[in-house]
Amino acid sequence: MKLIEVASRKSKKLFHKLPYIIYKNDPNYVFPLVKMVEETFDPSENSFYKHGKAIRWVLVDSKGKPIGRIAAFIDHDKMHVFDQPTGNIGFFECINDHQAAKILFDTAKEWITEQGAEAMDGPANMGENYMNHGLLAWGFMQQGYGMPYNPPYYVDLFKKYGFGVYYEQYSFHIDYTRPFPERFWKIAEWVAKKPQYSFQHFEWDKTDKFVGDFCKVYEGAWQNHEHYKPIDPAELKSFIKSSKLILDPEFVYFAYCNNEPIAMFVMLPDFNQALKALGNGKLNLINIVKLLWFVKKRKFTRTRIIIMGVVEKYQRSGIESAIFYELDKKIMPRKPRYKEVELSWAGDFNPKIIDLYKATGGEHKKTHYQMRYLFDRNKPFERAQIISR
Secondary structure (H helix, E strand, O other): OEEEEOOOHHHHHHHHHHHHHHOOOOOOOOOOOHHHHHHHOOOOOOHHHHOEEEEEEEEEOOOOOEEEEEEEEEEOOOOOOOOOOEEEEEEEEEOOOHHHHHHHHHHHHHHHHHOOOOEEEEOOOOOOOOOOOOEEEEOOOOOOOOOOOOOOHHHHHHHHHOOEEEEEEEEEEEEOOOOOOHHHHHHHHHHHOOOOEEEEEOOHHHHHHHHHHHHHHHHHHHOOOOOOOOOOHHHHHHHHHHOOOOOOHHHEEEEEEOOEEEEEEEEEEOHHHHHHHHOOOOOOHHHHHHHHHHHHOOOOOEEEEEEEEEOHHHOOOOHHHHHHHHHHHHHHHHOOOOOEEEEEEEEOOOHHHHHHHHHOOOEEEEEEEEEEEEOOOOOOOOOOOOOOO
16 A cells, blocks of 8 residues: 655545545435535635645555545644644545555644644544534435535544544434424514514625624634634635535524624535536536536525524523524525425534524434544543533
8 A cells, every 4th residue: 555645636636536436336425526625725715724734645555546545734723722732634535444544544643743733633624613524423314515424434444543532413404394393483483573683694795794793603602612713704705705606695694682793593505416416526517507507496405504603691592593483484485495404513512502403393313423533542532521501
């Protein structure tokens, strides 16, 4: 086996060939757009590189066939928020071979150690954790856009190397053809009609305003979390730009109390439904036409809630329910094509959001693991701390 740093055109092709080998017979897998993956590693396209660095490798066998890949990255703004400086790994794909996986993990560990870290988390990405974050452990179905998918044996590859489960991520699904629990709507309506509250959805020509509101809510909701780091407005704008093809402004909702932002809700049409129609993740002329046709004809039937946050002061006010009420009464009647909503993801360390998802009638459908490997093998492994209700 030979490890190659991905830097040349040839090595990039090998890197992107892995999914076609691993998932060739898996009907659940959705091939991501190669262009979008490459933009992740492009400093001119990804604002992560303003405060981080990354490297990636591909592993080939004696015949030059790719059998594994991995990326390692350091976010200098985040690595010191843990008990020990921590780096990340991601974009992991590998055949069912522990030796191949060990070579990939060892290589990433060595590079991350050189950057001054003492642990590595993964699978993760270079941005916020609501996109492509976690190792699928249960619920092997076609994933919603931004939710990672992998073969079941990946859990064994990680655990055999020595990774532990740092926390679990739960995804809940709502069948939108069935009514929400009556008690939920009674509370939601009562809160939504309070005179001090108002609601607005995102507007393209007011992007800066809503990015500012998002950052205020994000800070107010998570600043007391043990690993809080302020969100980068540039990264948020980059995400909005990259999602423009599918982002529906009416699915990005904000709640205000006396005109101050106190809650936000971001839902996306399931772009994986469109990518599945392409089949191979390549943007040739035919696939561009297919993609544009799918979006123009509004063929989406599923959505995914990627993030929902409430300023701590208002977390027991029921304002989350009120946002659902506003969406259900004012927006969804005009969009009857949507039949299913995915609520993802809720960490096992956050019982409040799990309680909310259950209150909507959501059904637990998937579990992802966020894994951690401590370089000091004698150090006690501790899971993420539970946020009190």
